[in-house]
Amino acid sequence: xxxxxRLLVRRFSPEDYTDLFEYLSEPAxxxxxxxxxxxxxxxxxxxxxxxxxxxxLAVELKDIKKMIGHLYFKQAEPAWLQTxxxxxxxxxxxxxxxxxxxxxxxxxxxxxxHFNIHRIMARCNPQNTASWKLLDKVGFKREGHFRSxxxxxxxxxxxxxxxxxxxxxxxxx
Ligand SMILES: CC(C)(COP(=O)(O)OP(=O)(O)OC[C@H]1O[C@@H](n2cnc3c(N)ncnc32)[C@H](O)[C@@H]1OP(=O)(O)O)[C@@H](O)C(=O)NCCC(=O)NCCS
Numbered sequence: 302x303x304x305x306x307r308l309l310v311r312r313f314s315p316e317d318y319t320d321l322f323e324y325l326s327e328p329a330x331x332x333x334x335x336x337x338x339x340x341x342x343x344x345x346x347x348x349x350x351x352x353x354x355x356x357x358l359a360v361e362l363k364d365i366k367k368m369i370g371h372l373y374f375k376q377a378e379p380a381w382l383q384t385x386x387x388x389x390x391x392x393x394x395x396x397x398x399x400x401x402x403x404x405x406x407x408x409x410x411x412x413x414x415h416f417n418i419h420r421i422m423a424r425c426n427p428q429n430t431a432s433w434k435l436l437d438k439v440g441f442k443r444e445g446h447f448r449s450x451x452x453x454x455x456x457x458x459x460x461x462x463x464x465x466x467x468x469x470x471x472x473x474x
């Protein structure tokens with residue numbers, strides 16, 4: 302459990318499913334993320350699965366004891382590079398209030414302190430201003446602009462909609 306001024310970054314609990322459903326059922330969160338709005342049953346299964354692992358962490362707003370978003374934090378392969386990947390999705394109702402950067406700053410600091418991490422990296426679509434501004438704010442440096450790098454959605458014929466990607470990183474040093 303990591304505590305900040307306004308937030309708790311903690312393991313998922315199976316009971317988080319209603320809060321998870323509230324934002325993962327919103328089409329707005331999938332503009333730059335893979336997937337599509339989920340059902341309440343899918344949210345239940347996802348919360349349970351996440352509570353059994355540690356790749357996804359819940360972000361709870363302390364004042365109202367509500368989960369308002371989550372972080373993804375996982376070691377990338379190969380393990381000897383000591384590189385971890387960061388991701389995040391926040392409930393649109395709670396965006397643009399500094400919660401995403403507050404949570405990401407706390408988690409990355411915790412990671413460097415407690416794990417043998419050399420580099421934390423994150424990728425985002427250059428059009429996802431909220432995402433790269435969050436990374437800027439936390440101290441990540443933009444290291445690359447990859448052209449037509451990947452896709453998270455397909456067109457009506459099933460063809461990939463290729464998009465560019467920025468790569469950012471934060472080094473232990
Ligand atoms: C990316 C995301 C997690 C940011 O969360 P957040 O809690 O709104 O972030 P913060 O409030 O800490 O804002 C961080 C910076 O981004 C800016 N920002 C946030 N939303 C923005 C938007 N829609 N447009 C432009 N800038 C934005 C903030 O102003 C802030 O910069 P500043 O301090 O220079 O003003 C959130 O927008 C989100 O969940 N998006 C949908 C899922 C997604 O795209 N995830 C990332 C995939 S790579």
